[in-house]
Amino acid sequence: MDKAILESELKVKDLKTVGFSIDKVCQLFFYKDRVFRAINTPFESQVQEMFSSGMMQELIEKDLLINSWISDVKIEGFNLVVEHQKVSFWNYPYEWSFSMLKDAANTVLDISEIAQSYNFELFDVHSHNVVFDMGTPKFIDLGSFFRRDPNDGRSWTGYLSFYNAFYIPTYLYTKGYSDLPQSIQLFHGYYSEKDFFNLRFKYATFFGSWLSNLVFKFYYNARKLANARHFRVVEKFGKHKYSKYILFFKNNFQNIFSIKKARRLMKGLKNSKFESYWMNYHNEIDPATNKRFQRITQLINSDLKDAKSLIELASNQGKFANHLLANSQIERVIATDYDKNAVDAIYKNNKGSNNVLPLVYDFVRPNGRITDAKIQDRIKADVVMALAVTHHLILTQEIGLKHIFNILESLADRYVVVEFMPLGLYAGDLNTTPPVPDFYTVQWFKEAFSSHFEYHLDEELEINRHLFIGKVKKS
Numbered sequence: 112m113d114k115a116i117l118e119s120e121l122k123v124k125d126l127k128t129v130g131f132s133i134d135k136v137c138q139l140f141f142y143k144d145r146v147f148r149a150i151n152t153p154f155e156s157q158v159q160e161m162f163s164s165g166m167m168q169e170l171i172e173k174d175l176l177i178n179s180w181i182s183d184v185k186i187e188g189f190n191l192v193v194e195h196q197k198v199s200f201w202n203y204p205y206e207w208s209f210s211m212l213k214d215a216a217n218t219v220l221d222i223s224e225i226a227q228s229y230n231f232e233l234f235d236v237h238s239h240n241v242v243f244d245m246g247t248p249k250f251i252d253l254g255s256f257f258r259r260d261p262n263d264g265r266s267w268t269g270y271l272s273f274y275n276a277f278y279i280p281t282y283l284y285t286k287g288y289s290d291l292p293q294s295i296q297l298f299h300g301y302y303s304e305k306d307f308f309n310l311r312f313k314y315a316t317f318f319g320s321w322l323s324n325l326v327f328k329f330y331y332n333a334r335k336l337a338n339a340r341h342f343r344v345v346e347k348f349g350k351h352k353y354s355k356y357i358l359f360f361k362n363n364f365q366n367i368f369s370i371k372k373a374r375r376l377m378k379g380l381k382n383s384k385f386e387s388y389w390m391n392y393h394n395e396i397d398p399a400t401n402k403r404f405q406r407i408t409q410l411i412n413s414d415l416k417d418a419k420s421l422i423e424l425a426s427n428q429g430k431f432a433n434h435l436l437a438n439s440q441i442e443r444v445i446a447t448d449y450d451k452n453a454v455d456a457i458y459k460n461n462k463g464s465n466n467v468l469p470l471v472y473d474f475v476r477p478n479g480r481i482t483d484a485k486i487q488d489r490i491k492a493d494v495v496m497a498l499a500v501t502h503h504l505i506l507t508q509e510i511g512l513k514h515i516f517n518i519l520e521s522l523a524d525r526y527v528v529v530e531f532m533p534l535g536l537y538a539g540d541l542n543t544t545p546p547v548p549d550f551y552t553v554q555w556f557k558e559a560f561s562s563h564f565e566y567h568l569d570e571e572l573e574i575n576r577h578l579f580i581g582k583v584k585k586s
Contacts, residue, residue, distance in 0.1 A: 120185035136254035137193070140186065146197050147182065148253050149189035158191060161256060166229040170250075174463075175222050177242070177249045193253060199245070200445055201489040204238040205296035205478055206470045208455035209284045209383035212292070214462070215241045215248040216277035216377055222250050223267060223370050230259050234340075236269040237276040238296060245443070246464035262341035266365040271338050273373055275301045281380050289385040289451060293471070297478055304331060337364035383455065390452035393427045398434035403572045407431075407528070411439050411494070414567065414580060415526050418493035422522050423447065424474045425500040429457035429467070436466055445490055449473035474518050475510050487521040495523040499576070501556075502532035506547065512556070516563040523583050527564055531556040534575040553577055 127141040136158070137148040150158050161167050162181055170176035178196035186192050204212065215238060223233045233255050240252040255269075267273075279302050280292035295302045308327050309315060315323040336344065339361065348357045398404035411418070419442045423432045426446035435441045446457045447470045457469035470490075474497075477486055497519060504510040519527045535547040557569055557579070564581030572578050 120187050122187050126186070134252075134254035136256075138189075144197060146195040147184060147186065148193045148195065149186045150191040150193065152190065155191045157256075157258060158193065158253070161229075161231065161253075164229050166226060166231060169225055170222060173221070173225075174247055175218055175225070175250060177244065177251045179253065195251070198242050198249075198251075199443075200468050201484065202243050202468070202470060203296070203480075203483055204241070205293045206472060207243070207296075208451050208458055208469065208471055209281070209292075210455050210462075211243065211248070211458050211469070212238070212277065212284075213281050213377065213380065215243075216273070216281060218248045218250060219273060219277065220370060220374050220377065223269065226256060227259065227267075227370065231256050232259050232267060233269045234272070236273045237301070238280075243468060245466060245468045246458070246461045260341050264362070264366045266338060266368050267370045267373065268338060268340045270368040270370075270373055271335065274376075275304065278373070278376050278380075279304075279307050281377070284383040284385065285380045287384045289387065293451075293478070297480060299480075333360075333364070334368070337361055338368040383452070385452075387450045387452045389427060389448070389450040390456075392453070393430050396430055398431045403576060404431055404434060406570075406572055407498075407578060408435060408438055410568075410570075410578070410580065411435065411441065411528070415494060415528075416440060418525060419443070420492040421445070421494040421496060422490065422492040424472075424495065424497040424519075425449075426457065427453045429453075429460065429469065431498070432457070432467065433460065441494070442466060443492075444468070445470060445492060447472035447474065474522075475504060475508070475514065491522055491524050493523075493525045494528060495519050495526070496528040498528075498530045499532070501529060502535050505551070506535050506545075512559045513563075516559065520563060520583060525583055526567075527579075527581050527583065529560070529579050530572075531577045531579060532575045533577060537575045 121142060123140070125142075129139050135151065136154045137150045140147045140149060167176065167179060171178050177198065179193055182192045182194035184192050184194065204215070207215065218241060219233065219236050223236070226232050233250075234257050235252065235255040240250060240255055241248050242251050243249075280295045283292045305327055308330075309323070315326070336357070337360070341361070344358065344361055348354045351357060398408075419440065421432070421435065421441050421443070422445045423429070424447055426432050426448050427450070429446040432444045432446040436444055443466045445468045446454075448454050448457075449472065451471050454469045454471045457467070461467035461469065472486065479485060501515060504515060505512065519529065531553060533547075533551075533553050534541075534544055535551065537544045553569070556577075557566070560566065560579050560581060563584070565584055567580040567582060568578075570578050
């Protein structure tokens with residue numbers, strides 16, 4: 112621990128924090144490479160109880176919650192500080208595949224069941240309160256826990272939040288929608304329930320939109336009332352002339368919206384049903400018997416032997432990434448692809464892994480919200496590798512080399528490994544291979560590569576594969 116921290120309290124003005132927060136329980140602060148939550152005075156006893164009761168220990172031991180502990184660090188204006196283990200590669204829900212989203216949802220349900228056994232519950236359960244710590248989803252928001260109110264019966268007051276943030280996008284995957292679930296997470300993690308009602312019940316407007324609107328309004332408001340926290344209903348309707356009927360309705364219907372019901376909903380969602388172009392591309396590939404992959408492995412072991420982490424762009428099913436973990440000094444891999452089904456295959460093969468993080472990521476057209484940290488500020492590695500992809504980007508999508516290399520450079524701490532295909536879209540038959548532009552040559556690629564990176568080698572691996580390795584230039 113930093114000796115300066117032990118000897119004096121941290122000043123709030125010297126700490127970094129998030130730009131937007133509505134957390135009543137605590138305030139999030141960052142100091143150097145450490146993460147703190149300073150607990151607001153009214154919630155000090157609650158947070159102390161969360162730790163002393165054994166709840167936090169159980170959640171952490173079951174790998175459901177990011178490792179957290181009451182800290183000795185003092186922060187100006189606060190009596191209680193909790194410290195969190197820092198997540199190595201921060202990620203967001205729009206970077207997850209179907210199975211990742213589903214497992215994140217089940218993590219929230221597991222936490223909620225355990226919390227209820229300690230007389231607590233999760234209230235704010237949107238998907239951005241979960242992060243993947245490599246291959247394991249973990250909840251990260253201490254401020255989402257509240258003591259249970261016995262007046263709420265068996266209901267889970269986080270149910271509607273869970274339904275919107277997890278169930279709806281997962282349901283859409285199972286109905287063959289590929290982009291809408293990701294778009295929901297990119298917007299703000301929620302989807303209009305009226306839109307979902309219209310999408311799910313396609314013939315709802317058969318007798319006129321006025322009737323469907325009326326049915327939805329009754330359904331939505333009744334469910335919202337039944338699931339509301341009891342004290343909120345009293346605050347809002349306590350002086351209403353029909354307050355006793357309102358509370359009667361809530362008390363008789365609130366138990367419908369339970370963790371068990373949310374669990375049943377998620378169990379009913381089996382598999383994602385959309386198809387994608389590259390989902391089967393690596394089905395027949397075995398890196399252990401492929402001479403090209405074997406040679407790249409040799410070069411990483413010999414020429415990049417000081418590298419410990421790697422980002423593979425366009426990783427597809429991540430087979431080569433896993434091969435490198437088993438046959439090189441590389442210890443951690445972030446395997447990315449824009450094909451959500453391919454990333455789902457990576458995740459299924461590495462669930463619970465401590466050394467593989469799968470991410471949905473189109474590196475030439477990255478997604479993101481204005482409030483989120485850019486990926487190059489969250490995810491870096493010693494090596495960035497892009498195999499068998501530049502020809503598609505240059506010739507089919509007309510992406511410039513400068514843009515491609517800028518992205519590789521922004522993610523790499525030390526080295527870049529990239530392939531160039533001099534025959535372009537060659538698929539094994541020269542007679543049917545489309546011609547390439549005059550400028551598209553190995554020399555052209557080498558000159559551009561050398562202007563961005565310290566050139567190390569260019570080796571022809573196959574007739575249409577030249578491997579380039581370079582070092583990131585020090586600024």
